[in-house]
Amino acid sequence: MNVHIIKKHLLTGVSYMIPVVVAGGICMAxxxxxxxxxxxVAKGTIPYFINQVGAAAMIFVVPVLTAxxxxxxxxxxxIIPGIILGYICTDIKAGFLGGILAAFLLGYLINALKKLNLPRALKGLMPILFIPVISSLLIGLAFYLFLGTPIAILxxxxxxxxxxLQGGSKxxxxxxxxxxxxFDLGGPINKTACLFCNAMLAEKVYGPTAAKIIGGMVPPLGIALSVLVSGKxxxxxGEVESAKACIPLGLCFITEGALPFAASDPLRVIPASCIGSAVASGLVMLWNVTSTVPHGGLFVVPIMGHPIYFLLALLIGTIITATILYILKPSIKENIEETEDESELNSLDIKF
Incomplete structure (x- = not known):
């Protein structure tokens, strides 16, 4: 099975899951x-009912991921077998790991069932009768009888x-x-980190989500600060103009705002982004900052746990990225002089 295909399926599931988590997390916040x-426990109050709406949404996180x-x-x-198995995984405490495994087992079983050569009269019943019943029954029993317990333990x-985790480990x-x-500002490695943090969020572990958000905000903001300080x-x-867009993109947790700079100067921009984001995310985990919402950038900071610490870590990470870039980036004048020196050397080449 191709790794890229597996990742594509996982990211599709996550893309459907995120709105559920956002709706539930914001309501609870x-x-x-x-x-x-x-x-x-404040039954009968409006905040209590809002919290109930959020809690109801969170029940469907794994079913929607699996579906x-x-x-x-x-x-x-x-879709329907996925929802059923996702609910089963939630019920038996197999969580997101069980939901992911169930989804792949279901998906390839259903593809096999589609290839069965049935009489024409029965083919119309495949999508509404045979496929949902057979796939849900077989994989559901497998989870209840064999797979559910070891996955729940894991x-x-x-x-x-x-x-x-405490202190340095955090x-x-x-x-x-x-x-x-x-590192790759929205690429596969970035998405892998997001997948892990979203999985932890589905299990009500909220620290990694805050680390993810700040890790994606620092690179564009650090680059924007570097351009603001260094200028022309x-x-x-062109880079000065692009940096103006980095500020709103960074504040909205759109890491891809840093991509033009990373593409034009990867050896300087990527290390600066990694170090700044690593320090900021490490501080967020160390200071027990939490986020019940997986996206939103600055707009969800007020509903985070310890939002002041989040903003302090964001400032520190941004300054670190900007400082590293300031040190590593040569001035344009030096670049021009180097180019002129090279052209003079080339003009002295002896031609035979």
Missing amino acids: IAKIFGGAYVG GITYSIAERPG QDVILNWMKS FILGGIIGAMMG RKYNK
Whole structure:
């Protein structure tokens, strides 16, 4: 099975899952803002009902993830079996790991069922009867009888390890997430870090999500600050104009705003982005900043846990990226002089 195809299916599932997490997370955050930390037990109040809406949405995180992956593999016939198996994985505590495995088993089983050579009278019943019943029954029984328990144990091990991290271990994990976010700025490595953080968010571990968000915000903001400080001494006119767009993009957690700079000068921009993002994400994890929402940038900071620490870490990471770029980037004047020196040397070449 091709790794790129697997990643495509996973990212499709995540793309369907994220709106569910956003809706649920924001509702729960709003409820806590108006109802306090114990809003979940304040029955009969408006904040309590808002929290209930958010909690209801979070129940469907794994089912929607599973259905999205199954849909990517087997198209429309995979949606209903995916929802069913996703709910089963939630019920037996197999979580996102179980949901992902169930989706792939379902998807390829459904594709095999599609190839069965049935009489014409029965073919019309395949998508509404045979496929959902057979696939849900076989994979569902497999999870209840064999697969569910070991996956649930593995899930508990991962979650307990995440929750047990303290001090330096938290900083290191955050640093790894941040460095991955800042390395290819929206590419496969960045998306891998996002997938891990979104999976942790689905299991109500909220620290990695804050690390992910800040890791994606630092590169464009750090580049913008570097251009603001250095100006036309180290950046050409086109880069100065592009940097203006980096500010809103960075604030909105759109890491791709840094791509033009990374493409034109990868040996300087990528290390600066990685280091700045790693420090900021490490600090966020160390300071126990949390986010119940996977996207939104500056707009979701007010509903984060410890938002002041998030903003402080963002400032530190941005300054680090800008400082490294300021040190590494040569001035344009030096570049011109080097070019002129090279042209003079070329003019002295002896031709036979």
